[in-house]
Amino acid sequence: MCAINVKNLKETLIESYCKIMKKFIKNLSLLAFVASLGFMMSCNEDEETFDAPILTIESTQLDSEFSFEGTPGTPLSYTVVVASEAGFNTLYGGGAVIATKDPGTTPTSFEFPVSVEIPATVGTYTTEYYAIDEAGQESNRITVTVEVVKGIVTHTQTLLGGQSNSQANSFYNAVDDETYNYATTRDEKSASVDFLFFYGNTNLYTIAAIDDADANTAFSAALQSENALGSSIIETRNATRFKVLETTAAEFDAIETDAALLNIYGEVAAEATKVNGLDAGDVFAFLLAEGRSSKVGLVKVLSVSGTSGTDRAITIQVKIQE
Numbered sequence: 001m002c003a004i005n006v007k008n009l010k011e012t013l014i015e016s017y018c019k020i021m022k023k024f025i026k027n028l029s030l031l032a033f034v035a036s037l038g039f040m041m042s043c044n045e046d047e048e049t050f051d052a053p054i055l056t057i058e059s060t061q062l063d064s065e066f067s068f069e070g071t072p073g074t075p076l077s078y079t080v081v082v083a084s085e086a087g088f089n090t091l092y093g094g095g096a097v098i099a100t101k102d103p104g105t106t107p108t109s110f111e112f113p114v115s116v117e118i119p120a121t122v123g124t125y126t127t128e129y130y131a132i133d134e135a136g137q138e139s140n141r142i143t144v145t146v147e148v149v150k151g152i153v154t155h156t157q158t159l160l161g162g163q164s165n166s167q168a169n170s171f172y173n174a175v176d177d178e179t180y181n182y183a184t185t186r187d188e189k190s191a192s193v194d195f196l197f198f199y200g201n202t203n204l205y206t207i208a209a210i211d212d213a214d215a216n217t218a219f220s221a222a223l224q225s226e227n228a229l230g231s232s233i234i235e236t237r238n239a240t241r242f243k244v245l246e247t248t249a250a251e252f253d254a255i256e257t258d259a260a261l262l263n264i265y266g267e268v269a270a271e272a273t274k275v276n277g278l279d280a281g282d283v284f285a286f287l288l289a290e291g292r293s294s295k296v297g298l299v300k301v302l303s304v305s306g307t308s309g310t311d312r313a314i315t316i317q318v319k320i321q322e
Contacts, residue, residue, distance in 0.1 A: 053084035053131050053139040066144045071151030071257060074118040080129050082110040087134040094127045106134055122148050150258035155318040157302065160197035163222035164309030171196045174297055174320055191236040194288055199312040205304045208274035209240040238289040241270040247283040252300045258321055265296050279304060295321045
């Protein structure tokens with residue numbers, strides 16, 4: 001019968017047991033890692049994600065490029081709209097915070113109305129808008145451009161009487177939209193007179209500068225004066241000059257800016273001392289004397305009236321540079 005070494009058997013059994021346990025623990029750890037990885041992936045799949053906010057601008061005044069052209073003082077209105085899945089948080093305009101969410105709310109749609117008056121200084125002004133949502137995501141950016149252009153002054157309706165019409169003044173201040181009679185012009189206001197109205201058998205309904213020869217003849221005859229508009233009697237005779245245009249009444253009505261007015265005026269200088277044969281709907285240009293700031297203006301004839309020297313008249317509308 002063989003003898004069994006109990007000590008060696010014990011050591012062998014212990015060594016085998018240790019190997020089995022190490023393998024078991026290793027496999028158990030691998031299973032635990034796989035299980036935890038699956039759990040983490042499951043968590044990521046369940047986490048909610050949101051699209052970045054979208055910013056738009058709604059306006060009847062801005063064009064498709066979000067730009068606007070206007071004269072100083074013109075009102076401009078538009079609305080900045082933010083659509084946000086995660087909820088609106090902050091709106092920026094011009095690099096500064098201009099709106100934040102109300103406490104305790106997370107609106108998915110937010111509207112910010114903008115109402116401004118165009119600045120007095122001619123130039124280009126821009127404002128960039130963008131928003132941040134509750135998830136910290138930034139929206140697209142939109143830049144609003146405002147082009148401030150020089151405006152014009154419109155005198156809507158002015159009646160001028162002929163040289164023999166004592167019921168309506170004949171002399172006109174185009175800058176201030178004022179009319180004067182002959183005596184006031186002669187004694188006080190000649191420096192403010194830009195043009196006058198007279199009616200002649202040849203010239204018919206006529207607008208002229210105070211230094212026009214035919215105007216002097218017409219007023220001299222009406223006032224029984226040898227030289228009614230001469231330099232010896234009228235202290236200041238502003239040399240306003242005119243030119244006939246092919247501009248229609250509708251084109252005249254559409255002019256709202258200095259640039260549009262100058263475009264209609266054109267490159268050819270006004271050189272005539274008068275425009276005659278006028279009738280309703282006619283449009284002509286004038287250039288004021290240097291002493292009157294050399295401003296450019298346009299005149300539309302609204303009506304002509306009268307059948308004799310005592311009631312001849314013309315009604316005009318004037319657009320002039322500021």
